[in-house]
Amino acid sequence: MALTIAPGDVFHLPYPRLDSGHVHIVITSVNSHTGAFLCVPIDSWKNPKLSDSTVILTPGDHPFISKKSFINYHESKILNFEIIEKLISEGEAQKMVPISPALLEKIRLGIKKSNFTKSGIIEFYVIHTENSYNR
Numbered sequence: 001m002a003l004t005i006a007p008g009d010v011f012h013l014p015y016p017r018l019d020s021g022h023v024h025i026v027i028t029s030v031n032s033h034t035g036a037f038l039c040v041p042i043d044s045w046k047n048p049k050l051s052d053s054t055v056i057l058t059p060g061d062h063p064f065i066s067k068k069s070f071i072n073y074h075e076s077k078i079l080n081f082e083i084i085e086k087l088i089s090e091g092e093a094q095k096m097v098p099i100s101p102a103l104l105e106k107i108r109l110g111i112k113k114s115n116f117t118k119s120g121i122i123e124f125y126v127i128h129t130e131n132s133y134n135r
Contacts, residue, residue: 003085003095005030005037008104010062010096011084015041023064024077025099027108028128035081038124040107043072054114055107062099071107074116078124 007026015022024039031037045051045068055071087093099107111117111125 003081003088005081005084006098007108008098008101010064010098011039011093012096013039013084013087013093021093023096024079025071025104025107027104027111028125030081031128036078036124036128037081038076038121038128039079040076040111041072042069043075044069052114052116054110054116057103061103063097071110071114072116073111073114073121074118076111076117076121078121 005026007029009026011024011026012021013024023042025042026037026039028038042057042065043051045056051070052073053070054073057065057069057071059065059067084093088095108125108129112122
């Protein structure tokens with residue numbers, strides 16, 4: 001079956017600092033010209049001074065969430081369809097159950113509200129969601 005990637009999809013991806021990888025949520029469509037799309041990672045809530053409180057997740061928000069967590073906008077990534085497809089085919093990544101449309105909307109609204117989101121990430125998000133560039 002061919003891989004599809006859409007806003008709300010969830011992937012467990014390799015992560016350089018963790019042997020176990022990391023869960024990422026897709027928040028933009030795949031750009032039909034470049035294959036690029038934007039993902040935000042989920043992190044466990046550990047320290048209020050280091051954790052972004054813009055979007056807090058709790059058990060029940062997604063089957064993966066087992067404890068208080070947050071969307072780590074600072075670590076948002078622009079990824080490429082072909083790279084994810086290769087990682088999945090090599091068993092390095094896996095597609096998980098998607099998030100709900102309501103949670104996707106909450107996460108999308110947070111990208112510009114968070115003080116931790118890098119300006120290049122906001123620019124990519126705006127170009128790929130608020131403009132008609134990729135439609």
